[in-house]
Amino acid sequence: MGALHINTESVPEALLQFATPLRIALIITLALIAQSLIARLAPRLREAIARQQESLEGMQRVRTLSRVLRYALTVAVSVVTVLLILGEFGISVAPLLGAAGVAGIAIGFGAQSLVKDYFTGFFLLLENQIRIGDVVEAGGKTGAVEELTLRYLRLRDYSGNVHYVPNGQITVVTNMSLGYAYAVVDLGVAYGEDVDRVIAEMHAVGEDLRQDAGFAPQILDPLEIAGVEQWADSSVVIRCRFRVAPNAQWAVRREYLRRAKQHFDRAGIEIPFPHIKLVTT
Numbered sequence: 001m002g003a004l005h006i007n008t009e010s011v012p013e014a015l016l017q018f019a020t021p022l023r024i025a026l027i028i029t030l031a032l033i034a035q036s037l038i039a040r041l042a043p044r045l046r047e048a049i050a051r052q053q054e055s056l057e058g059m060q061r062v063r064t065l066s067r068v069l070r071y072a073l074t075v076a077v078s079v080v081t082v083l084l085i086l087g088e089f090g091i092s093v094a095p096l097l098g099a100a101g102v103a104g105i106a107i108g109f110g111a112q113s114l115v116k117d118y119f120t121g122f123f124l125l126l127e128n129q130i131r132i133g134d135v136v137e138a139g140g141k142t143g144a145v146e147e148l149t150l151r152y153l154r155l156r157d158y159s160g161n162v163h164y165v166p167n168g169q170i171t172v173v174t175n176m177s178l179g180y181a182y183a184v185v186d187l188g189v190a191y192g193e194d195v196d197r198v199i200a201e202m203h204a205v206g207e208d209l210r211q212d213a214g215f216a217p218q219i220l221d222p223l224e225i226a227g228v229e230q231w232a233d234s235s236v237v238i239r240c241r242f243r244v245a246p247n248a249q250w251a252v253r254r255e256y257l258r259r260a261k262q263h264f265d266r267a268g269i270e271i272p273f274p275h276i277k278l279v280t281t
Contacts, residue, residue, distance in 0.1 A: 024088050031081040035074060042070040067132070068125055068150060114151070116168035121150035129173050135247055137174040139165035177246035180220060183253040187260060188235030190270035195236065199225055201267055202240055205260045215255060218248035235272045 046066035124130050130138070130153065134145045141163040143155030153170065155163045189198050206223025209215055221243040229239040244252050264271055 020088050024085055027081060027084045027088070031077055034077045038070060038073050038077070042066060042073075067147070071149060113166070113168050117151045117166050120167035120170060121148070121152075124148065124153075124167060124170070124173070125150075129175065133247075134175055134177040136176065138172070139163075139169040141165055176249070179246065181244055181246055181249040183242040183244050183249040183256065184239065185241065185253055185256055185260075186229055186237050186239050187257075188232060188237045188272060189264075190234075190272045191236055193236070193269055195228065195238070197267075198238060198269060201263050201269060202238065202260065205256060205263050206240070206242070208263075209252070209256055209259060212255075215252060218245045218252055220244060 043066075125148065130136055130145055130148055132145055132148065135143065136145055136155070138153060138155070141155050141157070143157035143161075143163060145153065146156050146162070147154040150167070152167060153165045155165065157163065187198075187202065189195075202225060203223060210219050210222065219242050224241050224243075226239040226241065229237040231237075242249075242252055242256070261271070263269075
C-alpha cells in the first residue's frame with residue numbers, strides 16, 4: 001500500500017477561510033448571551049436590592065436607577081459588538097473614532113436639545129427628584145411616572161393619557177409623592193352656622209376616618225384645622241388637612257368630604273349653595 005500524503009501547507013489556508021466568519025459568529029453569540037443575562041439578572045438584582053431598602057422611597061429609587069443602568073449596559077454591549085465585528089472585517093476603528101469625534105462636534109451644534117435631554121435626565125436621577133410610581137408635574141404635564149430614561153419622562157394622567165416629556169423641557173419638578181403629602185380640604189358652611197361647632201364636627205369626622213381600618217395606615221397625623229380660610233359669596237370656608245402617605249391625599253380627601261356631608265346632614269349644619277334673594281318694594 002502506498003503512503004498517505006497530506007499537504008500540511010493547505011490546511012492553515014483552508015482554516016483561515018472560515019476563521020473570520022467563526023469569530024464573527026462567536027462575537028454575536030457572546031453578545032446575545034450578554035444581552036440575555038442583562039435582561040434576566042438585572043430585574044432579579046434590582047428586586048433583591050430593593051427589598052433591602054428600609055423605605056418605599058429607597059425601593060423606588062433603586063427601581064428607577066436599575067432601569068437606566070440596564071439601558072446603559074445594553075447600549076455598551078451593542079457598541080462593543082459592532083466595533084469587534086468591524087475589526088474582523090479589517091476596518092480600522094481608530095480612524096472611525098476620529099471621524100466620529102469630528103462629526104460629533106458638527107452634529108452637536110444641531111442636536112443641542114438632545115444633549116440637554118441627556119444631561120437633565122442624568123441629574124434628575126442623580127438628585128433623586130423623580131422615581132417610578134411618583135405623581136409629578138413636569139414640563140407642563142401631570143401624571144404618574146411610568147418610565148424615566150436619560151432622554152425622556154413618561155407620565156400617565158388620571159384619564160389614562162400617556163405624555164412623553166423630553167427631559168430638556170423640564171425646568172421645574174413638582175413631586176407630589178416625596179416623603180409624605182397633605183390632603184387639604186376646604187369646607188363651606190352657611191354664615192348663620194356657629195364656626196366653633198362646625199370645627200368640632202370636622203374633628204369628629206377626622207377621628208372617625210382615622211379609626212377606619214382601610215384609611216388608618218394612610219393617615220399619618222390627626223386632622224389639623226387651619227381655621228377660617230375666607231368669607232366667600234355665600235359661605236364661610238374653613239380649611240383643614242391631613243398629613244398622609246405618598247399618593248394617598250386624593251383618596252383621603254374624597255372620603256373625608258363624603259363623611260363630612262353625612263355628619264353635617266345629621267348635625268343640621270347647612271352647606272350653602274349660590275342663590276339670589278329678590279327684594280321687592
